[in-house]
Amino acid sequence: MTELPEPTWRLLLGRGLPLFAAEGLLPVLVFYGVWREVGLTPAVITTTVVGGVIVLWESRRGHDVALAALTGVFLVIQAVVALAAHSATVYLAQPVVVSALWGVAYLVSVAIGKPLIGAFARAWYPFPPEFRAGGVYRREFAMQSIVWGLYCLGRAALRLWALLSSGVGGFVVVSFLTGTPVLVVLVFWGLWHARRAFTAADPATFLDQPRGFEQIEVGRLSSEDRVRDELAAHEPEHHAVA
Numbered sequence: 001m002t003e004l005p006e007p008t009w010r011l012l013l014g015r016g017l018p019l020f021a022a023e024g025l026l027p028v029l030v031f032y033g034v035w036r037e038v039g040l041t042p043a044v045i046t047t048t049v050v051g052g053v054i055v056l057w058e059s060r061r062g063h064d065v066a067l068a069a070l071t072g073v074f075l076v077i078q079a080v081v082a083l084a085a086h087s088a089t090v091y092l093a094q095p096v097v098v099s100a101l102w103g104v105a106y107l108v109s110v111a112i113g114k115p116l117i118g119a120f121a122r123a124w125y126p127f128p129p130e131f132r133a134g135g136v137y138r139r140e141f142a143m144q145s146i147v148w149g150l151y152c153l154g155r156a157a158l159r160l161w162a163l164l165s166s167g168v169g170g171f172v173v174v175s176f177l178t179g180t181p182v183l184v185v186l187v188f189w190g191l192w193h194a195r196r197a198f199t200a201a202d203p204a205t206f207l208d209q210p211r212g213f214e215q216i217e218v219g220r221l222s223s224e225d226r227v228r229d230e231l232a233a234h235e236p237e238h239h240a241v242a
Helices: 010-024 025-037 042-060 065-083 086-112 117-123 134-176 180-200 221-231 235-241
Strands: none
Touching: 010 042, 025 042, 025 086, 025 134, 042 065, 042 086, 065 086, 086 117, 086 134, 134 180
């Protein structure tokens, strides 16, 4: 049985933050910098290449291949549409629309019982399949998916308003103000809340079917209990961060 790593803040942030920064901040900064210095076409091409590198990097790190492929297809479509229209507004408006669609997807995923945040959480910690199938896992990330869905919808509306009323410069400012600071808060809150929820949960509630300690073999913990014990062992650390 594979031993789970200790869920320290260093591990969680070390696994998740690089991807978080690469996806959320780097493409916009690259586009704006190249667009200001060289022009639209080089900016679109450069940003598309950077996005493709990020997608390949995600795939090599073991992230969802289908999702990475979908992202790659969108990058190409976004570039082609922007170059055909020869418009920075069109180029930047497309990911805003996609962000709004992600907001809808978060909410729909909760409605169908497959919360998206639960799928993305594997980038931060290698939860075993048995634990991901448990009720505590689904309930925690259903709540977080609702929060992220509302955030994506609200941010998409603000960014689109800024783009149409203030142009690319205003869009970049609003993207940053509603992006990095808020996203950092949401990420830390999500990690803290999940750690607290998984630590406090009764082991018998990890799966939907009844289960007691007497069913666990001596010297061998289930995946659900191992995750709970890993989190509990580091509970003082999460109080210090909070």
